[in-house]
Amino acid sequence: MRIATFNINGIGARLPRLLDWLAETQPDVACLQEIKTQDESFPVAALNDAGYHCLIHGQKGFNGVAILSKVPATETGRGLRGDPEDLHARYIEAEVEGVTIASIYLPNGNPQPGPKFDYKLRWMARLEEHAAALLASEKPVVLAGDYNVIPTAEDVFSEPAMGNDALVQPETRAAFRRLMFQGWTDAIRAVQPSGPAYTFWDYQAGAWPRDLGLRIDHLLLSPGLADRLIDAGIDRTVRAGERASDHVPVWIVVRT
DNA sequence: ATGCCTATGCGACATAGA
Numbered sequence A: 001m002r003i004a005t006f007n008i009n010g011i012g013a014r015l016p017r018l019l020d021w022l023a024e025t026q027p028d029v030a031c032l033q034e035i036k037t038q039d040e041s042f043p044v045a046a047l048n049d050a051g052y053h054c055l056i057h058g059q060k061g062f063n064g065v066a067i068l069s070k071v072p073a074t075e076t077g078r079g080l081r082g083d084p085e086d087l088h089a090r091y092i093e094a095e096v097e098g099v100t101i102a103s104i105y106l107p108n109g110n111p112q113p114g115p116k117f118d119y120k121l122r123w124m125a126r127l128e129e130h131a132a133a134l135l136a137s138e139k140p141v142v143l144a145g146d147y148n149v150i151p152t153a154e155d156v157f158s159e160p161a162m163g164n165d166a167l168v169q170p171e172t173r174a175a176f177r178r179l180m181f182q183g184w185t186d187a188i189r190a191v192q193p194s195g196p197a198y199t200f201w202d203y204q205a206g207a208w209p210r211d212l213g214l215r216i217d218h219l220l221l222s223p224g225l226a227d228r229l230i231d232a233g234i235d236r237t238v239r240a241g242e243r244a245s246d247h248v249p250v251w252i253v254v255r256t
Numbered sequence B: 001a002t003g004c005c006t007a008t009g010c011g012a013c014a015t016a017g018a
Helices: A011-025 A044-049 A116-134 A170-180 A187-191 A238-239
Strands: A003-008 A029-033 A054-057 A064-068 A072-080 A091-098 A097-104 A141-146 A217-221 A229-234 A250-254
Touching: A003 A011, A003 A097, A003 A141, A011 A029, A011 A097, A011 A116, A029 A097, A029 A170, A044 A054, A044 A229, A054 A091, A064 A229, A072 A229, A097 A116, A116 A141, A116 A170, A141 A170, A187 A217, A187 A229, A187 A250
Parallel strands: A003 A029, A097 A141
Antiparallel strands: A003 A250, A029 A064, A054 A064, A072 A091, A091 A097, A141 A217, A229 A250
16 A cells, blocks of 8 residues: 655646656555645546545645545544644545545744744644544554654754754754654654655755755654555655645555 | 745735745
8 A cells, every 4th residue: 555645835736746646656545735725626526537536624825635545535534633723724634444544734833933833833732642542542543744844954954054944943853753752653764764865845046956955744654554664755756847846745655 | 144936815915835
């Protein structure tokens, strides 16, 4: 079973690239982030034609997550508990062939310090709580998405260049470690323990041609699913396409 | 020390991204 995550940065602008990538790599499940549209405007027909069912948690203009699957998926949740005021569409969860799959768009948090950074940390605390409940269920789970967290200095082209960024702050990294230490496995680091494994390159300043990237898109596996991990990878070449997203797809293959 | 680029909205620039 191939499960991928892809921050597409706008389904409106990215549909052709998304369809190309789906046709080429044929994931069984694709978790999307930053669809930047409401449910009604999501191109369900085009994706059905490509062989995918759609679960959509959309929002006008910003954010928005979705889960595409070849076989029908059962939605098991949208949004995180713990803040009724939070209306951002950043979390959707489904069960596919016995595997619980979450598509996560964690808040960016810039500028920091400030209210956006506070929101990021509160959101991470809510995710931590939900993730603990998922682990307690002892089901196979993958938490896939754009975490907006650069876990270590190895995951960024230059630590000093990003020093003031919300993605590398000690509080951000500590919150991510707390999540990981619950017992999750970072799929990419399971396959490639060290060295650059970037998943994002800024549109600005020639970041892609200069390979000034970040590793911020992650697939976290529950212990039971980590035991079934066959391979994991990053579809770097997608970044070179026409009108590419600033993120590229990251994927795992797990034994079914 | 700032902008660099891109996508979206009911727009003619602002906001958000990371």
